[in-house]
Amino acid sequence: MNSSQVLTLVAVFAIALAAFNLIITMDKVGKLTGYAGQYGNATLVVEQTINVSFVVGNDSANWSTGSVNPGTYGVLWTNGTNLGVTGFQPVIYPLKIENYGNVNATINLSSNATAAQFIGGGNVQLPNPFFRWRITNSEPSSCGGVLGVPTYTDVTVGSPGIRVCNNLSHIGYPTRNTLAVDLEIGIPGNAQGGKAVLLTLYVASIE
Amino acid sequence: MDKQKVIVVLLLITIVFSLISIIVTFGVDIPMIQQRVITYYPAGEGSASLVVLPPGTGGNLG
Numbered sequence: 001m002n003s004s005q006v007l008t009l010v011a012v013f014a015i016a017l018a019a020f021n022l023i024i025t026m027d028k029v030g031k032l033t034g035y036a037g038q039y040g041n042a043t044l045v046v047e048q049t050i051n052v053s054f055v056v057g058n059d060s061a062n063w064s065t066g067s068v069n070p071g072t073y074g075v076l077w078t079n080g081t082n083l084g085v086t087g088f089q090p091v092i093y094p095l096k097i098e099n100y101g102n103v104n105a106t107i108n109l110s111s112n113a114t115a116a117q118f119i120g121g122g123n124v125q126l127p128n129p130f131f132r133w134r135i136t137n138s139e140p141s142s143c144g145g146v147l148g149v150p151t152y153t154d155v156t157v158g159s160p161g162i163r164v165c166n167n168l169s170h171i172g173y174p175t176r177n178t179l180a181v182d183l184e185i186g187i188p189g190n191a192q193g194g195k196a197v198l199l200t201l202y203v204a205s206i207e
Numbered sequence: 208m209d210k211q212k213v214i215v216v217l218l219l220i221t222i223v224f225s226l227i228s229i230i231v232t233f234g235v236d237i238p239m240i241q242q243r244v245i246t247y248y249p250a251g252e253g254s255a256s257l258v259v260l261p262p263g264t265g266g267n268l269g
Contacts, residue, residue: 003211007218014218017225024232053251063257070262088257095253108247118255160247183255189262196256202247 051101052168052203058096061183064089068189073127076185085187095181096138097201099170104144107168107179108202109135110161115154121191130186131155131197135164138180144169145206152184160202167206 001009061078066088068074074085080092099105111118111131119129132152137143145167156162169177181199 007211007215010215010218010222014221014225017222017229021225021228021232024229028232050250054253059251060254060256062255065258065260067260067262076257087260106247119259159249181253185255185257187259192259192261194256194258196254199253199255201250201252203250204247 046102048103048205049101050103050105050203050205052097052099052105052107052201054201055096055098055178058093061091061095062089063091068187068191070189071126072189074187074189076183076187078181078183094138095183095199097168097179097181099142099168099177101170104170104206105168106163106204106206107165108161108204109133109149109156109164109181110159110200110202111155111157112198112200114157115186118197119185119187119191119195120193121188123188123190126188126190127186129188129191130184132184133199134182134184136180136182137176138178139176142169142176142178143167152182155199159200161200 063076063082064087066074066082066085068085072084074088075081075083076085076088076091078091078094080090082088082090097107111133113131115129115131116122118131122128131154133149133155134152135147135149137147143165145165147165148163164181165179168179171177
């Protein structure tokens with residue numbers, strides 16, 4: 001191969017590489033959102049931070065100690081209502097989930113126990129226990145997307161749980177970035193002992 | 208150095224610059240790709256608890 005052929009080969013390779021580079025660059029430029037007209041544009045990127053958690057002080061519901069009226073069935077809610085029971089402390093506030101970040105987020109919720117595992121009891125004479133939740137806007141328009149569990153529904157067990165809001169707003173802090181998690185617990189008269197359950201919050205960026 | 212060698216050197220420099228440009232362009236794109244991946248992560252726990260006494264035994268309010 002003489003020097004002229006080497007030169008040609010290198011030149012062809014350089015042109016091919018430059019063309020490939022040009023295609024990639026043009027592809028990226030096409031995705032830019034800035035538009036330069038007669039005005040100058042300045043662009044900056046603010047780091048996105050997802051920061052969602054249960055609100056301290058509204059992260060647990062504890063009905064304390066009580067009993068179910070003999071041969072009956074009791075129901076506890078997080079709106080202060082206790083039915084068919086004696087002695088339980090009313091829980092007057094739902095659990096709350098707040099978006100403290102600077103980006104909207106997708107919210108999932110899961111329980112570590114089913115109603116049977118959490119409450120137990122029940123038989124032919126007494127209905128089986130139930131453990132349900134309902135997720136609504138604690139502050140109006142907090143969920144800018146779809147509320148996944150707007151009415152009382154049996155809890156979902158296991159990771160990553162059930163999607164309860166696909167677009168929890170961070171905007172308007174602190175006025176519209178909070179969800180309410182209401183609980184409804186059905187206790188058969190033959191369910192006794194200490195009962196505890198954990199609800200795990202899962203978050204992700206919006207789709 | 209003859210004329211052809213000068214041209215070869217210049218072409219090689221062009222190739223190196225193109226390679227650097229491609230690497231930088233792809234490098235910028237990597238975080239954008241990662242951002243589109245939906246990954247859930249645990250962000251905290253809430254709880255519910257109560258103690259159920261035998262029927263008819265009442266219970267305390269504390």
